[in-house]
């Protein structure tokens with residue numbers, strides 16, 4: 001599949017075989033309850049974040065669609081996978097799903113647009129692809145989709161804005177690109193897009209806020225930047241300002257206008273700046289400089305739809321949050337220090353529209369959630385999970 005431009009849609013025997021085995025596995029393991037922690041409660045005081053970055057089940061895992069981020073775990077020794085449906089700092093329900101060895105990578109998506117996260121599995125050695133449509137701790141369906149040569153990698157997108165996940169394929173060797181417009185597990189349209197050589201990296205964005213995701217291209221050698229505004233499989237390409245390759249980027253929406261913005265960080269000087277995007281128009285703002293030990297994650301800690309920045313110092317364990325208002329830092333506050341053995345990830349586990357922080361101790365397997373309210377963190381220890389489990 002995708003090996004030549006004339007064979008965009010080809011299914012293979014091996015794909016069908018692995019469909020059977022995955023389906024069997026799903027059927028068998030759905031019956032098992034993992035950890036037996038009981039049923040989910042309906043005690044939500046849900047307040048949906050106004051920004052799709054933080055309310056989309058195609059971005060943050062939410063397998064039962066209750067607006068509370070869930071956890072997906074893999075076991076590095078057994079290949080087991082499991083889901084924790086979260087209700088604040090409580091694991092409301094846990095389920096063991098099936099076994100996928102480490103050759104399989106996964107991505108969170110929502111292929112059928114039902115508001116419940118699905119999973120795209122891709123075998124990095126065989127090129128097999130499997131889609132799990134999820135319903136809480138249950139695999140509603142496991143379907144093998146077209147095989148794609150392992151030289152291609154996938155990105156989750158929504159190019160026609162119908163709320164159903166599409167896929168951007170990129171061949172890192174040839175520089176070829178292609179799009180699949182999906183309807184559930186069916187590939188409705190498959191089309192090749194223009195080629196960009198291997199020096200270009202890409203990210204899925206929406207610079208014009210039309211809910212059709214766009215593609216941001218950056219040349220890591222020359223520092224050139226480009227965008228494809230997408231409408232289905234039709235792309236319109238524009239050049240953006242060039243920026244020296246020493247700048248890395250993270251994506252967010254710092255003014256809450258639903259256009260993706262870019263947080264730039266200079267890996268040499270520690271300088272930071274924001275490009276507030278409106279189509280191809282750039283409003284640049286310079287932020288505080290932070291030395292190279294600091295790494296950024298995005299969140300929305302006050303739930304106003306404007307992306308905030310969580311900074312963690314990987315050497316000292318210090319943590320800082322910047323509540324953002326466009327190109328300005330509205331509030332900057334230190335939060336409790338956390339030893340560097342703890343690794344943070346974000347989600348909205350209590351569904352109040354404000355991003356929380358899930359901490360996992362990489363030496364003990366202990367887990368703690370910080371429920372966030374602006375820059376105030378309320379920590380609660382939650383279930384421990386042996387170290388061989390990872391997200």
Ligand SMILES: [Ca+2]
Pocket residue numbers: 061062063064065066067068069070085086
């Ligand atoms: Ca959930």
Ligand SMILES: [Ca+2]
Pocket residue numbers: 109110111112113114115116117118133134
């Ligand atoms: Ca879904």
Ligand SMILES: [Ca+2]
Pocket residue numbers: 205206207208209210211212213214229230
């Ligand atoms: Ca767009």
Ligand SMILES: [Ca+2]
Pocket residue numbers: 299300301302303304305306307308323324
């Ligand atoms: Ca915010």
